[in-house]
Amino acid sequence: MELLLKWDQQLFQLINETLHNSFAFTFFSAITNVADIAVFFLTVFFIYALISKTKAKTTKIIFNVLTPVFIVFVITVILKLIIQRPGPEAFVRPWPEFSPFPWHYAFPSGHTSRAFAFAVVLGQQLPMWRWPLLGAASLIGFSRIYIGAHFPADVIAGALLGVLVVFLFKKLHK
Template sequence: MDFMIMQWITQVFQSPVMTAVMRFITGWGNLGALWICFAFYFYFIKKDRRTAAFLLLAVILTWSLNDLVIKQLVDRPRPFMTHAELPALITMPTSSSFPSGHTATSFAAMMILFAYGGSYRWMGLGSAVLIAFSRIYLHVHYPSDVLAGCLVGICIGALLVRLMKQRGGKLASATGEKC
């Protein structure tokens, strides 16, 4: 099923322009770059050190669990390694495929932004979905890797949102209202 979905995405969406766009989008997820930028924004511009700290914590915890534990235990080869007809469209990653770290980190950070509210929830969700799709499009993850990454990220993000609420009351939304 994974392979069939990847073939369909390749047939329907692949073009030089789309590949350039997907490479750019997947770059947002490299080392949690987009989410770290959001943390800096909250820290320096919004002066919301708490949200900034939880965004960074989401990136660190998700990377630690996903890449240092789950990927090592599962050790699934990437699609381009097992299907010559699906060559990697970016520099070939060397880590295991399952679950997608870019996706897990993105969905964990998205949960923090979603809890914050306002337009941040939609920026976070849209970015996380685009990053997840880019990983399949670029042939570096199977759809099931991305789905598992979503689940890992949502679980970690939900735990962090709960911790945020326990540690400091309700989250302030982008409009200054309480969520």
């Protein structure tokens, strides 16, 4: 376990410090919030579907997309509260009082888990977009390391969680 944590910190430093430049930081700072923006617009679309006249098919599609993403969000919060792993910032600049709120814990990465859940579930609906969506989710995950919000293991766990929840949801929802 000690070796895994050391590898995690070394890989974080390589990505976050060695590869760091101002243009890339600005780019990845913008990329990191794409998952939240996509979920916001999906939620707006879901509300529209509820009041739309053609809501039966639209509501079903949105339910199948939004529900796994919401489940991933809930599971991520629960895991953060159970595991309570601080992010890299806590090791660089320890906070005087570490907050008990789940968004201050790092494992697993919530942005990454939502991005992968969204990419996989949308990729199932739109197969020709599967690989670009997974590429975008990977970019979001990488951005979380690059901007210093997460260690690589947090991002890997978030990606696996997002994919796993979507596949379990699909299997149970048939």
